[in-house]
Amino acid sequence: MDSQTIHDILKKHWGYDSFRPLQEDIIMSVLGGRDTLGLMPTGGGKSITFQVPALALPGLTVVVTPLISLMKDQVDNLKRRRVKAVYLHSGMTTRELKIAREKLMNGGAKLLYISPERLRNQRFIQELRTINVSLIVVDEAHCISQWGYDFRPSYLNIRSLRRLFPKVSVLALTATATPHVEADILRQLEMKDPAVFRMSFSRSNLNYIVRPTETKIYEVFHILSRTVGTAIVYVRSRKRTREIAEYLASAGISATYYHAGLDISLKEERQNEWQRGGVRVMVATNAFGMGIDKPDVRVVIHFDMPPSLEEYYQEAGRAGRDGKLSYVVLLTSRQDSSLLRRRVTEVFPPRDEIKLLYERVCNYLHVALDEGYEKLVEFDLDHFCEVFKYQRRRCLASLHLLGQAGYLEYMEETERRSRVMITCTREELYHLDRLSGNAEMVLSKLLRMYSGLFAEYVHIDERTVSRETGLDERKVYEALLELARGKVLSYVPRSRSPYMFFPTAREEKKYVLIGKNIYEERKAVISARTEAMIDYGFSKGKCREKMLLEYFGEKDGCECGRCDICRDRRTSVKGRDEAQLTKIIAYLQGRPAGADVRIMERDLRIPSVSLSELLSYLCGEGFAESDNGVYRWVNN
Numbered sequence: 001m002d003s004q005t006i007h008d009i010l011k012k013h014w015g016y017d018s019f020r021p022l023q024e025d026i027i028m029s030v031l032g033g034r035d036t037l038g039l040m041p042t043g044g045g046k047s048i049t050f051q052v053p054a055l056a057l058p059g060l061t062v063v064v065t066p067l068i069s070l071m072k073d074q075v076d077n078l079k080r081r082r083v084k085a086v087y088l089h090s091g092m093t094t095r096e097l098k099i100a101r102e103k104l105m106n107g108g109a110k111l112l113y114i115s116p117e118r119l120r121n122q123r124f125i126q127e128l129r130t131i132n133v134s135l136i137v138v139d140e141a142h143c144i145s146q147w148g149y150d151f152r153p154s155y156l157n158i159r160s161l162r163r164l165f166p167k168v169s170v171l172a173l174t175a176t177a178t179p180h181v182e183a184d185i186l187r188q189l190e191m192k193d194p195a196v197f198r199m200s201f202s203r204s205n206l207n208y209i210v211r212p213t214e215t216k217i218y219e220v221f222h223i224l225s226r227t228v229g230t231a232i233v234y235v236r237s238r239k240r241t242r243e244i245a246e247y248l249a250s251a252g253i254s255a256t257y258y259h260a261g262l263d264i265s266l267k268e269e270r271q272n273e274w275q276r277g278g279v280r281v282m283v284a285t286n287a288f289g290m291g292i293d294k295p296d297v298r299v300v301i302h303f304d305m306p307p308s309l310e311e312y313y314q315e316a317g318r319a320g321r322d323g324k325l326s327y328v329v330l331l332t333s334r335q336d337s338s339l340l341r342r343r344v345t346e347v348f349p350p351r352d353e354i355k356l357l358y359e360r361v362c363n364y365l366h367v368a369l370d371e372g373y374e375k376l377v378e379f380d381l382d383h384f385c386e387v388f389k390y391q392r393r394r395c396l397a398s399l400h401l402l403g404q405a406g407y408l409e410y411m412e413e414t415e416r417r418s419r420v421m422i423t424c425t426r427e428e429l430y431h432l433d434r435l436s437g438n439a440e441m442v443l444s445k446l447l448r449m450y451s452g453l454f455a456e457y458v459h460i461d462e463r464t465v466s467r468e469t470g471l472d473e474r475k476v477y478e479a480l481l482e483l484a485r486g487k488v489l490s491y492v493p494r495s496r497s498p499y500m501f502f503p504t505a506r507e508e509k510k511y512v513l514i515g516k517n518i519y520e521e522r523k524a525v526i527s528a529r530t531e532a533m534i535d536y537g538f539s540k541g542k543c544r545e546k547m548l549l550e551y552f553g554e555k556d557g558c559e560c561g562r563c564d565i566c567r568d569r570r571t572s573v574k575g576r577d578e579a580q581l582t583k584i585i586a587y588l589q590g591r592p593a594g595a596d597v598r599i600m601e602r603d604l605r606i607p608s609v610s611l612s613e614l615l616s617y618l619c620g621e622g623f624a625e626s627d628n629g630v631y632r633w634v635n636n
Contacts, residue, residue: 003028009055010048013081020045022199027053030135030171035191037141038173039182039198042317046173047074050137053171054111055083059132060104063113064158065139066150071113078111087113088124090376090499091416093492096457104131116143117409117501119157120374125164133165138189141172142310145184146404146517147525149176149310153404153503155188162190175317176310179553201313201552205320208544208563209329210537216303216331217247223329224253224281229298230274233283234315236304244303245283255281258288264417264494265461289315295322302330305340305537308529309551312536330537337534344530347397348523351514357398358407359509360388365500372502379410379500404518407507411499418494419457420446420480423487426454432488441469442479443488457492540565543616558619558626569613580606584614585633588624594632 006027010016019027022040026049029036040046054061065071071087078085086100086109103109105127118124136158142148144155162170172185186194213219220233233255235241241257248255256270256279274282275294282288286306300319306312312330320326362368364384365377385392399410422429435443445468450458462480466473477493484491536547543559543566559566583604588594597615601608615631618624624631 006031006052006056009052013055013083014048019048022197023048023052026171026197029195029197030169031056033169035169035189035194036171037182037185037191037194037196038171039177039196040173040175041199041201041203042175042314044175044199046139046175049173050135050139050171051078051083051111053135057134059134060109061111061135061137062128062133062161063111063137063139064116064119064155064161065113066116066143066152066155067140068115071115075111075113083111084109085111085113088118089115090117090411093457093490095421095490096419096492099456101127116152116154116157117411119161120154120503125160129164133168136161136165136168136170138170138172141174141185141189142177142181144172144188145177145181146522147178147184148181149308149529151404153406154409159188159190176314176552178310178551182553201549201554202545202560203317203320204560205323205325206316206545206562207325207327208316208548208560209327210332210544210564211329212332214333216333217244219331220244220301220303221248221251221253223299223301223327224248225251227299227327229280229326230277230294230296231281231299231301232288232297232315232318233281233301233303234306235283235285236306238285240303241283241285245281248281248283253281254279255283258282258284260285260287260412264496265463268417268461286311286315289318292318293321294318296324297321297326298324299327299329302328305330305332305336305533307340307343307526307533309532309536309548310529312533313548313552332537337538340530340534341527344523344527346394347400347526348519349394349398349401351519354398354401354514355509355512357388357390357395358402358507358512360384361399361408361500362506364388367502367506369508370505373505375502376499377502378497381410381412381498401514401518402512404522405512405514406503407512409501409503411501416492416495417459418462419459419492420450420453421457421490422453423490429488432486435486435488436479436482438469438471438475438479439482439486441471442476443483445469446489453489457490462494556626556628558624559616561616561619561621566616569616580604580610581614581617584611584618585623588618588631588633592632594627594630596629596631600631 003024006024010019022038023045026036026038030053038046038049050061050063068089068091071089075085075087086103088097088100092100104112138144138158143150143152144158145151170189170191172189174185177185211219224231233244235244238259238261241259245255245257256274258267258270273279297319300316302312302315306315316328319328361384362372364387365379367375381392381395384390385395403409442465445465446453446460449465449468450460452458462473462476466476469476471479480491483489532551536544539547544563545560587600587604597608597611601611604611615624619626623634625634
C-alpha cells in the first residue's frame with residue numbers, strides 16, 4: 001500500500017491534505033502487517049490511525065473500546081463521512097443486533113466497534129470466524145494492564161480474538177502509559193516484533209501552573225476573570241459541579257455543569273451549548289471529556305487533585321488542541337495530600353467486607369450457588385446501598401476489586417438515548433388509518449427530522465419532537481407508543497439501567513479469593529501513583545512539565561520555561577547571574593556541536609545546580625536547546 005492511497009482516503013473522507021505527526025507512520029506500519037503500539041497524547045488523532053487503514057484494507061476492522069457512548073459517537077461520525085460502520089453492545093435490542101449482524105455478514109460494514117465483554121459471546125465468536133478480518137484495534141489499550149490506572153479484566157478477553165486470527169496484525173492505542181504499562185500491553189496482547197511509536201508528551205503551548213489556595217472557589221473566579229476563552233473546571237463531586245457553576249453565573253461568568261447523573265438529553269444539550277460557545281465554562285466531573293474535541297479551550301482548572309498523573313494529564317490535555325497558548329491550573333490546599341492518601345485506603349476495604357458484599361449482591365440478584373455463569377442482570381446500585389446501609393463509594397470500591405478478581409463486573413455506563421425505526425413499508429405508510437391526530441403529527445415530524453428511519457434504528461430526542469410539534473413530552477411519548485402498538489415503528493425509550501455481569505458461577509463466600517496481585521500489589525501501585533500526584537502538586541523546585549515527561553518515561557529534555565516553577569526561577573536567575581549567563585552564552589556560541597552539563601561544569605567552573613538553572617532559563621527563552629542532555633546555542 002503506497003502513501004498516496006492513504007492520503008487520497010484522508011482527503012476524500014476527512015477533507016485533510018496531510019496527517020498529524022506519527023499518524024502516517026502508524027498507518028504504514030499497520031498496512032505493512034506489523035503489530036503496532038501507538039502512544040499518542042489526548043488530542044493527537046488516534047482514531048485516524050485505524051479508520052484510514054480500515055478503508056484501505058480489504059476486510060473488516062474490529063475495534064475494541066471500553067465506552068459505549070464513545071463507540072456510538074465514532075460510528076455516527078463515520079456514517080456522516082460515508083464510511084460504513086456498526087457497533088455491538090449489551091444495551092441493544094434483539095432487532096438492533098439482528099440488523100447489525102446482517103450488515104456484518106453481508107459485507108455492509110468496514111469497521112465493527114465492540115465492547116470487550118462481547119468477546120465472551122460464543123455466538124458472536126462463531127459468526128466472526130466466517131468474516132474476513134483484516135485488522136484488530138485495541139483502543140484505550142492501558143485498560144489491559146493490571147498496572148494501568150483503569151485496568152478492566154474484560155480486556156483480557158482480547159487475547160482470544162488475537163488467537164482466533166493469528167495472522168491479523170494488532171494496533172494498540174493509548175494516550176497515557178508509563179513504561180511499565182507499555183511493556184505490559186505488549187506482553188498481554190502477545191505482540192510479535194512490534195513497532196512502537198511514541199509521540200512526546202510535551203505540549204509546547206500549555207502553561208502548567210499549580211496555585212496553592214485555601215479559598216479555591218474565589219481562585220477559580222480570579223483565574224477566569226483574568227483570562228479569556230472557553231474553559232473547563234474539573235471537580236470530583238457531582239454536587240460541587242452545580243454549586244460552582246451557580247456561583248460563577250451569579251458572578252457574571254456564563255457557566256453550566258455536567259456529571260454522569262444528569263439525564264442524557266440534558267447532558268447533550270449542555271455539551272452542545274458549550275461546544276458552540278453559547279456558554280463559556282463547563283464545570284464537570286471526569287464524566288465530561290471522552291470524545292470531546294473542542295480545539296479552542298483556553299483554560300482547564302482542576303478544583304480537586306485527581307488521583308493520578310495519568311488522569312490529570314488526560315484532562316489537562318483538553319486545553320489548547322488548536323496549538324495556541326493555553327493554561328492548565330491545579331488548585332491545591334493543605335488538606336489535599338491527606339485526602340488523596342485517605343482515598344487509597346478507602347478503595348481497598350478489608351477482605352471480609354468485600355466477601356460479604358459479594359454474598360449480598362448474589363442474594364439481592366437471586367443468584368444461587370453454582371449458578372449465574374455469564375449472567376447479565378439489571379442492578380440498582382443506589383437501592384442496594386440503601387437496603388444494606390452501604391456508603392456508595394465504599395460499595396463501588398468493593399465491586400471494583402471483585403471485578404478485578406473475576407467474580408463479577410459492575411457495568412455502570414448503560415444510559416441509552418431513545419431510538420426509533422420504521423417497521424412498515426413505505427406503501428403501508430401511505431395507507432395508514434385509525435391513527436390519532438397526535439400520532440399522525442409525531443410520525444410526520446419524525447420523517448421530516450430524521451433520515452435513515454427505514455434502514456436502521458435512529459436516535460431521537462422527545463424534547464426536540466415536543467418543541468417541533470407543540471405537544472408536551474408526555475403526549476409525544478404516548479403517540480410513539482401508539483405508533484409502536486400499531487406496528488408502524490419500533491420505539492425504544494431512553495433508559496438508565498446499570499448491569500451486573502457474572503463471568504463465573506457463584507462461589508461460597510469462604511472460597512472468594514482476593515489475591516495478593518489484586519490487593520496488596522495493586523494497593524502499592526496506586527499508592528505510588530498517588531504520591532507522584534502529590535509530589536507534582538506540592539513540589540517547589542522542579543519544572544512541572546519535566547515532572548510529567550519523566551513520569552511517562554521521557555527522561556531527557558529541557559525544562560519548559562513556561563510553568564510556574566520555571567517562571568519564578570527565570571525571574572530570580574536573570575536578576576542574579578547576568579555575568580554567568582554571559583559566560584555560558586559565549587561558551588555555547590563557540591561550540592556549534594554543543595556540550596553536556598558535565599563538560600560545561602568542568603570548563604566554566606559553575607556549580608551544577610546554578611548551571612542547570614541558567615541553562616533552563618536559556619532554553620525557556622529560546623536561546624538554547626537540549627537534545628539527550630547536550631545543549632546547543634540557537635541561532636535566531
